[in-house]
Amino acid sequence: MTTKVAANSAAYEAIVRAGPRVKQLQQVHAHLIVTGYGRSRSLLTKLITLACSARAIAYTHLLFLSVPLPDDFLFNSVIKSTSKLRLPLHCVAYYRRMISSNVSPSNYTFTSVIKSCADLSALRIGKGVHCHAVVSGFGLDTYVQAALVTFYSKCGDMEAARQVFDRMPEKSVVAWNSLVSGFEQNGLAEDAIRVFYQMRESGFKPDSVTFVSLLSACAQTGAISLGSWVHQYIVSEGLDLNVKLGTALINLYSRCGDVGKAREVFDKMKETNVAAWTAMISAYGTHGYGKQAVDLFNKMEDDCGPIPNSVTFVAVLSACAHAGLVEEGRSVYKRMTESYRLIPGVEHHVCMVDMFGRAGFLDEAYRFIHQLDATGKATAPALWTAMLGACKMHRNYDLGVEIAKRLIALEPENPGHHVMLSNIYALSGKTDEVSHIRDGMMRNNLRKQVGYxxxxxxxxxxxxxxxxxxxxxxxxxxxxxxxxxxxxxxxxxxxxxxxxxxxxxxxxxxxxxxxxxxxxxxxxxxxxxxxxxxxxxxxxxxxxxxxxxxxxxxxxxxxxxxxxxxxxxxxxxxxxxxxxxxx
DNA sequence: TTAGGGTTAG
Structure with missing residues (x-):
């Protein structure tokens, strides 16, 4: 018996050593079969969890099927792993299989499945899981409820999120954070700030996660006094200025108008990553400092900084577009596709059209869209909106009218297109047409947004x-x-x-x-x-x-x-x- | 084994 246990623990160690690497796991698995441990439930569970961590989902499932009558621990393991790895559809599939196998779910099951429903923004499925959690007796579990607050937030239903939160018998910092973040992510920054004050009044101590969301809310509304208070608080409390917190601060100062301060934070960060660099590049770009944005991007490449991703390229290209740096933009776009092998998305195409258009190269912008036409990617309204902006800026009214009409046909409900057409008519002195468009908008109840x-x-x-x-x-x-x-x-x-x-x-x-x-x-x-x-x-x-x-x-x-x-x-x-x- | 966070065009 002793030798069996020893051999078993040796096998366990071998699995752990293999880590989330498919080849190694397969070798260990083969060894298990040969030595007669291929049917050990606990060893297979560990093996399955690691195979899943390696994102080898087909192999994971093959292993899973080799276990006769999977128990709750195995189900929870795969459900948790798939949820954590952002494989939400697989997570929901295992949950359904668990139910049909008559294995009882626990609070561990529900938190993971609800998180996956949040990733999918699957309101209907998630509500079903919520009901199931309630009838299974886990409706008041702290973890399940915090996950539900996030789930409803991510589905855009802040009323439901608030309701779950208000009914929590025992709130936690995590639950408070979920609510603050939920309001902020839904563009309701004032509500996020209000919840933060309620959190403090209730005696909860905010942590770095709270501050990341709060700083984003401050950045949204331009609430610099609260934002800099948070910064001071972080310093005075000795809170670790981790990458996410640092990035949130860069974004705060940038969006409140102080690029210099944003750069100070960036320079003080001990650890940076692609999001932090992108935030700083974007800060320069939105303030019109195109050269600094391109310089920082070059520094990122030269100094072995993090590898730029597609978001970084949007920030750099947009910075070039707004500063008239056409040649730099062209070179960056080329590097993006050739050196980094990134496939440009609509957002990158829009930046290019915008860049050519603003610089007055209307023909080149038009040609760029038509090149995309050949690949079937030229239908995005955003491309034509950028082209239209260029027509208005450079007073090419005939082409402008043609594009605006095309956009209205594509998206008749978008008041922006009607306003643009009306403005172009106005600029070209066609007042009758202006009234005609405005009347049409009134008739169809399309209103311009109220400015403040x-x-x-x-x-x-x-x-x-x-x-x-x-x-x-x-x-x-x-x-x-x-x-x-x-x-x-x-x-x-x-x-x-x-x-x-x-x-x-x-x-x-x-x-x-x-x-x-x-x-x-x-x-x-x-x-x-x-x-x-x-x-x-x-x-x-x-x-x-x-x-x-x-x-x-x-x-x-x-x-x-x-x-x-x-x-x-x-x-x-x-x-x-x-x-x-x-x- | 459980819940919460930062970067992107127009």
Missing amino acids: SIIEVENKTYLFSMGDESHQETGEIYRYLETLISRCKEIGYAPVSEEVMHQVEEEEKEFALRYHSEKLAVAFGLLKTVDVAITVVKNLRICEDCHSAFKYISIVSNRHIIVRDKLRFHHFQNGSCSCLDYW
């Missing part, structure tokens, strides 16, 4: 919308804005009115423009602060007139004005913008 701008002053957040009069100091803000605008006019500012509101009178037009939300926020910021840079976050893209006005305002107020729009940053200083009017 946010500014933080002394740790408080103020929100402005167009023509806003809700603010306590409305009168003062408007009067100050009037003064600013008239001083701007004295040095050459002429309101741009061609794009907007062609049906109204000239004066009204100018009046409406002057009170765009970003103008109100900027005026408020200048009024309330002295000598510092002000940062405004807008939910839509900045309009041409505000862009022009802020250049002049940066002169008359002698201030650095930073505006983050839906996609990019604009640093206005001494009469010019960092985007070089190239956005």
Whole structure:
């Protein structure tokens, strides 16, 4: 008996030594069969788990089938492994097999299966698993419930996520984190921040995972005061600045307008990976510092940094597109396909079309799309949207109208395409067509999004919308804005009115423009602060007139004005913008 | 053996 146990443990050790490597595992398996241990349940379970970790799913299943009457431990092992390895369909398949084999699931089973349903965003299947967990008596298990919060969040159902969370008899830091992350991932940054405060009030101590989500939420809304508080807290508590936390901080500072600070964090990180480098490259790119973005990318290659992935290439190509670095962009695209053997996706194609288009090479952009046509990849609306942007920018109205009509045929529900067509008609002076499009939009209930701008002053957040009069100091803000605008006019500012509101009178037009939300926020910021840079976050893209006005305002107020729009940053200083009017 | 995290175009 003693020798059997010894031999068994030697076999176990041999399996562990083989590790998640198929060839080695197969050798050990052969040895097990020869020595008579090929039917040992515990050894096979370990072997199966490792085969699964090696992602050898066919081999895993073959081994699994060799076990007569699999028990709950074996089922849980494969369910957990497939879930962890992001093989969610296999995970759900093993779960179903477990049920049909009449083997009882446990809380271990449910947490893994629910996680896989979350990966699949399979709301219907996951709800079924949720019900099964409840009737099996695991509905109140802490682990199962935390997994459910994540599951509903990933399916976009925050109401259900909140409900599961609220009904938890005992909450955990992980469950709180799931909820914070859920709101943040669904674009509900304010709710994420609110939950974070509730978490602290309930006496839970946030950890680095909480802060990663919280920092992302701060980056989303531009809440720099809370964001930098978190940074200080991390430092003062001596929390380890791991890669994810560092990356979240880079993203925070970048999206709150401070690229220098983002770079400081990047330089201080002990460990970096492809996401951290990509975040930093993207920071340079969105702020219009194309050269720095390309330099950092080159450094990544030269200094044996992490291997760039397709996300990195989107960041670099987009940086080139926005800085007019056509030759650099071409070279990067070539390296991506030839040196790294990455297959470009629609997002990379869009960057290329955008890059050629912005630089005025409309023919080349068009040719690029047609080359894709041959491979059947030219149908993506995003490609034509980029091409359309170029037509508008370079005043090629005929081609613009043709493309806009094509886009409307492809996506009639997208108000953006109608607005674009209307703007092109407006720019080419076809006012009848403008009214026609606008009427059509009204009839079909297609509305433009409501724009708003946010500014933080002394740790408080103020929100402005167009023509806003809700603010306590409305009168003062408007009067100050009037003064600013008239001083701007004295040095050459002429309101741009061609794009907007062609049906109204000239004066009204100018009046409406002057009170765009970003103008109100900027005026408020200048009024309330002295000598510092002000940062405004807008939910839509900045309009041409505000862009022009802020250049002049940066002169008359002698201030650095930073505006983050839906996609990019604009640093206005001494009469010019960092985007070089190239956005 | 169990649950939670960072990077991407327009």
